[in-house]
């Protein structure tokens with residue numbers, strides 16, 4: 026028998042019996058069908074059981090002519106796989122669609138039942154009221170009123186008689202009936218003037234009225250004039266008059282119809298409500314996607330002076346041309362440029378492609394090379410060199426060039442990232458660091474990676490924001506038992522460590538005498554938890570002095586024991602505190618970052634940073650577009666987008682003024698939202714408050730000071746201002762997240778005069794809400810705010826438009842320089858100012874771009 030297959034045993038295997046032939050020797054034969062995709066046939070012979078002739082373990086093979094070649098076959102297989110994946114994806118989509126449809130139908134059914142039940146309740150209530158009424162309703166009252174004929178029904182014309190002689194209307198000249206039906210259900214449905222009758226046994230009057238359709242009780246009062254003009258009434262001692270309609274329609278039928286009517290109304294209202302919610306959600310998603318697409322395009326184009334591809338979107342299976350301009354790199358002036366490329370972060374099965382000499386491009390500045398992108402690529406990787414065999418390389422400072430590939434059959438394998446952190450918004454937030462832990466994690470998770478967070482289980486956690494909170498396990502370490510709890514926060518998995526030594530039951534996050542000891546213990550306990558739970562993260566990300574010890578502990582105790590795959594990334598949010606611990610983390614981490622380029626340059630000379638610059642990078646923070654979203658924000662009165670920013674902000678300003686008791690007037694409003702510490706430029710904040718008031722503006726400050734002396738100082742200032750400028754200044758000296766949303770939306774300007782600022786989030790959030798930032802040119806403030814008068818070119822170099830006002834120095838004149846221009850711009854040209862609000866709102870200060878930078882960094886850490 027023969028057992029074989031084609032193309033290195035990858036295609037169409039077969040097993041067939043051979044027949045003895047009459048040829049000389051012991052020749053056997055069989056017929057084999059050679060498929061058109063074959064370039065090679067591989068086979069062995071055997072006896073049908075256990076004896077093989079496999080050509081000394083090399084197998085036999087014959088090349089096949091006229092079919093595909095090996096490369097074509099690779100493509101063919103991938104194409105097949107792509108088709109298969111497409112089919113599976115379609116089936117999956119269809120299943121999801123059906124499941125969604127089912128969910129929708131179930132929800133519809135439940136809602137419909139709820140509507141029906143409500144309709145029933147409403148009808149029952151009405152019925153009860155009417156029942157009570159019917160008890161009081163009669164056909165006539167002797168000597169007061171009666172109706173002719175005595176038998177009547179809906180739509181009949183009847184004559185109602187009234188004897189006013191002993192009523193409050195005894196002396197009225199004019200007499201009117203104001204009536205309705207079924208307990209005044211439709212309000213006034215009967216109005217008529219009464220005329221005097223001939224009857225002599227009293228003072229009888231009458232009116233002819235049409236009985237409303239479907240009425241079974243008539244309700245009325247008498248008055249001395251028509252509605253709105255009457256002054257005297259006879260309302261039957263406040264009971265009104267009620268008459269039974271003797272021949273009204275069958276009652277049950279009425280109520281059935283009524284219930285149905287209410288049900289239809291409820292259902293229609295619900296449908297409209299749901300449609301509005303759906304439309305809004307769709308619009309939110311679309312706006313987010315548009316912003317992301319614009320940013321990614323901008324990012325790809327922003328490197329155009331060095332490298333770009335044609336087409337810009339690289340598709341798997343297509344051929345792309347890479348353009349490179351050595352003038353701006355280390356290869357400037359080289360006579361030859363060689364292009365060295367691979368895929369999937371250099372892990373592609375084909376390995377690196379052979380180096381290719383680049384040819385001059387038509388534009389004169391760039392050189393170019395073309396590559397076919399395989400179908401199983403998700404990333405294109407390349408570097409450039411001066412010679413075929415190497416020499417000087419441009420590898421983008423060790424990071425290499427990477428361009429994402431779309432539409433491939435293989436997806437990037439997810440990384441597992443664990444943050445060890447002591448703050449996390451919104452459950453344990455003190456400042457911006459807490460925001461970043463949450464929003465960076467969400468952004469990386471959105472890019473299909475796995476993210477976990479380890480946090481101390483403070484007794485002061487905001488548990489209301491933790492979903493599915495549950496006990497996870499417990500372990501012993503450091504002489505105590507540590508309970509681990511698990512929960513979901515903003516869609517992120519969080520492990521909470523609760524050592525039984527009470528370290529985190531102090532009622533606060535920071536501020537204990539032994540903070541260093543508490544957090545040092547936490548860091549070690551977190552690593553121990555990872556080890557004991559068998560986690561194998563790719564990246565352990567620690568932050569600031571509080572989880573800085575992780576880096577060295579990892580190196581000393583864990584790298585050889587089970588966590589060896591992990592790399593440690595350390596991020597500095599603020600170098601002010603814990604320099605010694607930060608220095609250690611700089612030394613022991615694989616990569617270190619801080620939260621803006623400019624701050625990374627500002628601290629580069631610091632002795633704890635300087636020796637480690639080779640692994641130190643500035644990556645800007647972003648804000649979370651779901652958490653800060655004026656289109657879906659429950660703390661502001663009108664939801665708005667750039668299209669209706671003026672209307673949205675006007676409503677928010679009014680709500681803010683009303684809430685804080687400020688004058689409700691159209692004045693320039695400056696907002697300040699900050700921790701009140703030296704870093705934030707306290708003397709400049711104070712000065713700016715007075716300056717704004719001088720210029721007839723309003724100021725709202727939301728902030729609190731960890732230092733009681735500063736807090737006191739501001740309490741005094743608040744007292745002074747609230748009496749001298751109660752219309753125009755409000756200092757809220759507390760931490761208040763909902764109020765911060767209203768200030769971001771209601772202010773015209775957000776002032777950030779920091780002395781130093783690693784990144785700063787408030788100016789970014791301000792822009793998301795269409796507020797114009799006024800900032801000091803330092804750290805991340807410098808990188809994100811571009812002065813409308815002075816920074817046009819600097820903004821353009823980043824593909825941006827100017828977006829605010831800034832100043833250099835740290836004295837009163839310097840703040841005035843920016844603040845005066847800002848306020849004047851507001852007074853002088855509202856159209857221009859409104860267009861500036863719209864413009865800042867359209868800029869993308871989210872994680873769309875920085876999350877990609879972090880991923881590059883994580884990959885670089887793993888190299």
Ligand SMILES: Nc1ncnc2c1ncn2[C@@H]1O[C@H](COP(=O)(O)OP(=O)(O)O[C@H]2O[C@H](CO)[C@@H](O)[C@H](O)[C@H]2O)[C@@H](O)[C@H]1O
Pocket residue numbers: 455456457458459460461597598599620646698699700727728729759760761762765782783784785786787788790805
């Ligand atoms: N009284 C109050 N009520 C409600 N909310 C308030 C508040 N006071 C402040 N906030 C909020 O706290 C956050 C402050 O974040 P920042 O980044 O601007 O400063 P912070 O100095 O805390 O952060 C540090 O870490 C971050 C993150 O890396 C860096 O951006 C920054 O430069 C660095 O100093 C914002 O979300 C703001 O809205």
